[in-house]
Amino acid sequence: MSSIRTCRKVLTLASRKYCRRNISISHYQKYNNYHYPGLPWTIRYFSAPIPDEAAVSSCSSDNNNPSTSQETSQNTATAKPEITKPLKDVRKQLWEFYVSTGKGANALFEAIDLREEGRIHPSELKAFLEEVWSSGDHPSTVMPYAWNILELRTQQNQTYTTKTFKQWLIAATKMSADQKNQRTLAYFQQSQNSPQPSKETVYSWNSDSMSQSLRRMQYAVRGEVVMRADQLAAQGKEILYTNIGNPHQVGQAPITYYRQVLALCDLPAEVGVDHPNASEMFPPDALERARELRDIIGPSGTGAYTHSQGLLGIRQHVADFIKNRDGGYPSYPGNIFLTNGASAAIAMVLQGLIGDTSDSVMIPIPQYPIYSALIAKMGGRQVGYELDERLNWTVTRHELESRLIKAEKEGLAVKAMAMINPGNPSGNIMTHCDIQTVVEFCAAHGIVLLADEVYQTNVYAPHAKFVSAKQVAYDIGLEEELQLVSFHSTSKGLIGECGRRGGYMELHNIDPYVQSQMYKLASSELCSGLQGQIMMSLMVRGPEPGDESYELHQKETQSIFDGLKERSQKLVEGLNEIDGISCAPAHGAMYAFPRLENLPESVFDKARELGTTPDNLYALSLLEDTGICVVPASGFGQSAGRVGFRTTFLHPDTITCIDKFKSHHELFMDKYTKLQQKKEEAKLNAAAYMEEEDNNDDETTKKSSSSGGKDKTEKEEEEEEDLE
Numbered sequence: 001m002s003s004i005r006t007c008r009k010v011l012t013l014a015s016r017k018y019c020r021r022n023i024s025i026s027h028y029q030k031y032n033n034y035h036y037p038g039l040p041w042t043i044r045y046f047s048a049p050i051p052d053e054a055a056v057s058s059c060s061s062d063n064n065n066p067s068t069s070q071e072t073s074q075n076t077a078t079a080k081p082e083i084t085k086p087l088k089d090v091r092k093q094l095w096e097f098y099v100s101t102g103k104g105a106n107a108l109f110e111a112i113d114l115r116e117e118g119r120i121h122p123s124e125l126k127a128f129l130e131e132v133w134s135s136g137d138h139p140s141t142v143m144p145y146a147w148n149i150l151e152l153r154t155q156q157n158q159t160y161t162t163k164t165f166k167q168w169l170i171a172a173t174k175m176s177a178d179q180k181n182q183r184t185l186a187y188f189q190q191s192q193n194s195p196q197p198s199k200e201t202v203y204s205w206n207s208d209s210m211s212q213s214l215r216r217m218q219y220a221v222r223g224e225v226v227m228r229a230d231q232l233a234a235q236g237k238e239i240l241y242t243n244i245g246n247p248h249q250v251g252q253a254p255i256t257y258y259r260q261v262l263a264l265c266d267l268p269a270e271v272g273v274d275h276p277n278a279s280e281m282f283p284p285d286a287l288e289r290a291r292e293l294r295d296i297i298g299p300s301g302t303g304a305y306t307h308s309q310g311l312l313g314i315r316q317h318v319a320d321f322i323k324n325r326d327g328g329y330p331s332y333p334g335n336i337f338l339t340n341g342a343s344a345a346i347a348m349v350l351q352g353l354i355g356d357t358s359d360s361v362m363i364p365i366p367q368y369p370i371y372s373a374l375i376a377k378m379g380g381r382q383v384g385y386e387l388d389e390r391l392n393w394t395v396t397r398h399e400l401e402s403r404l405i406k407a408e409k410e411g412l413a414v415k416a417m418a419m420i421n422p423g424n425p426s427g428n429i430m431t432h433c434d435i436q437t438v439v440e441f442c443a444a445h446g447i448v449l450l451a452d453e454v455y456q457t458n459v460y461a462p463h464a465k466f467v468s469a470k471q472v473a474y475d476i477g478l479e480e481e482l483q484l485v486s487f488h489s490t491s492k493g494l495i496g497e498c499g500r501r502g503g504y505m506e507l508h509n510i511d512p513y514v515q516s517q518m519y520k521l522a523s524s525e526l527c528s529g530l531q532g533q534i535m536m537s538l539m540v541r542g543p544e545p546g547d548e549s550y551e552l553h554q555k556e557t558q559s560i561f562d563g564l565k566e567r568s569q570k571l572v573e574g575l576n577e578i579d580g581i582s583c584a585p586a587h588g589a590m591y592a593f594p595r596l597e598n599l600p601e602s603v604f605d606k607a608r609e610l611g612t613t614p615d616n617l618y619a620l621s622l623l624e625d626t627g628i629c630v631v632p633a634s635g636f637g638q639s640a641g642r643v644g645f646r647t648t649f650l651h652p653d654t655i656t657c658i659d660k661f662k663s664h665h666e667l668f669m670d671k672y673t674k675l676q677q678k679k680e681e682a683k684l685n686a687a688a689y690m691e692e693e694d695n696n697d698d699e700t701t702k703k704s705s706s707s708g709g710k711d712k713t714e715k716e717e718e719e720e721e722d723l724e
Contacts, residue, residue, distance in 0.1 A: 119159040146172035229629040247496025250651040264290030283548040310338025321540035326471040342489040345505035354380035362417040366636035393428035416448040422588030425646040443481040451486040457493035461587035502532030567649035574658035595644040602676040
């Protein structure tokens with residue numbers, strides 16, 4: 001049987017939870033029950049060559065002999081089964097299946113526990129990992145925390161049961177400082193306003209039976225550091241939240257025109273647009289715009305469902321905006337989907353893309369964690385391509401091609417590639433040339449480009465300009481070769497209306513059948529929130545010159561832009577003045593992504609001891625010391641050996657906190673430098689002690705040898721005298 005058929009067979013069995021009565025293979029089961037009586041039959045099936053009928057007959061007759069059967073059982077119970085090539089293929093496929101989907105942990109356990117003892121020794125698990133590992137880096141590099149646990153259990157001779165094996169799998173395959181999810185659980189238990197269950201309560205829906213993909217999934221921007229910040233805030237500590245792009249939470253004022261039109265759309269006509277004194281309370285252009293939107297919404301008002309793609313009139317507003325933005329290149333409302341923020345649109349597309357455990361998506365490193373989280377949840381694989389920090393986070397064609405080749409060698413099918421411009425968390429602006437590199441790469445390989453363009457208004461560098469991926473594709477004549485989905489949102493830019501959940505995606509050059517299925521998916525969720533749809537219309541078509549609201553609107557938006565631009569520059573300058581911190585310019589978006597340099601080795605030792613990452617250790621220390629809440633860089637992905645964090649510059653107090661960043665960094669470095677010095681002194685003292693002990697042992701040995709030689713001679717003389 002070929003390895004492909006073998007893998008498919010075992011995966012089918014895994015999905016059925018090895019329900020023996022539903023599978024008719026009595027011929028092979030009979031043979032394998034004799035050949036390896038101690039193994040799960042599904043694994044035995046691929047552990048040895050298929051016999052001929054004579055062999056089966058011979059085995060059957062032997063089984064009728066009790067003494068022969070007993071002897072065989074005793075011999076095979078202790079003998080390690082041969083791991084044949086088909087079995088290796090099965091084990092590798094089961095591992096890949098789990099890594100992709102978080103499913104099949106029980107089947108994987110059985111594939112390693114070949115003796116069916118109900119436990120796995122760490123040495124068996126290490127050997128299994130080295131057997132199935134396809135990445136160029138050793139497992140100890142990719143999963144240091146999980147590998148350390150494995151080493152520790154090896155030293156302590158502790159085996160894995162199914163339950164502890166599943167816990168280890170979560171630690172091995174999730175990208176999070178909270179590898180065990182224990183900190184998440186502790187936070188939830190402390191913060192929920194509901195009675196705690198008794199210790200005797202037994203749940204059928206528990207950590208073992210729940211979705212393991214959900215256990216593995218993590219979202220760093222609201223991870224452990226933020227949970228701890230919430231706890232400290234509840235205790236009365238003043239917290240400066242710089243962990244997430246949530247402008248209104250940190251004091252950004254709403255834009256008046258938007259709120260006026262939203263209110264008029266929601267209010268009943270008689271107390272809103274049709275009220276006799278409405279013109280005294282609202283400017284005429286806001287009233288006119290509200291009436292236009294109310295006509296698009298229809299008589300059912302803002303409380304009813306809309307078309308599943310969103311209201312046609314608002315989709316037309318979006319299409320007009322895209323056409324004007326991209327220099328006149330066409331855009332069609334039928335290709336626009338209005339969504340609950342860009343995140344919901346990304347989730348829809350990934351759900352439509354990922355159809356197999358080998359399907360993968362190329363994502364930038366560093367990346368916005370929604371991509372890694374959703375890919376893990378949906379059972380896909382992520383292929384990271386690194387942005388070059390030395391070149392202000394650019395990517396080269398060589399990097400893209402090499403990552404694709406590596407993925408294909410590992411048996412992965414790259415279906416799509418995510419591009420974030422302006423960058424999150426990196427804050428870079430991609431040039432026309434940068435985007436052309438990506439567009440040409442995707443077009444050449446038939447890869448769907450996912451263009452995350454939610455920060456397109458946030459461009460601060462004097463000579464930088466936002467250019468969309470769609471415009472670049474048209475500019476270089478690849479509009480018919482490139483499959484593109486682009487995203488935008490009302491949560492970012494200068495609006496910051498995160499709670500409205502307004503977003504859109506535009507599908508360009510996508511298979512009509514696929515697009516029809518995306519509509520079906522949108523239909524299953526009925527529609528996006530109407531408040532978000534209205535907000536999207538206002539974002540893409542604000543007041544125009546000459547309108548009554550135009551001057552105030554320009555003043556408010558310019559004030560927000562100037563504040564962001566000033567803070568982006570001063571924050572980066574301030575961080576770069578701190579010895580041991582370096583930060584690339586934040587030319588766009590809302591974030592700075594500094595790196596920590598020359599950290600003492602004791603920082604890494606302490607992180608390993610606590611089962612966390614060095615930057616998570618640093619971020620928690622910063623929070624406890626200063627009240628500043630940042631996100632560890634490890635949550636976004638970063639190059640090997642890099643340590644850092646992401647911080648927003650949304651809060652007006654961000655600049656005044658530079659001194660706090662500096663004082664904490666100095667204290668942190670001083671603490672761990674002294675700890676490192678103590679460790680080095682202890683090592684030197686231990687080495688000196690061992691050298692002294694060795695010298696003493698040498699002296700003792702010499703004396704013993706000399707004494708032993710003398711005693712031996714006297715004894716020999718006595719024996720000679722006795723003989724005489």
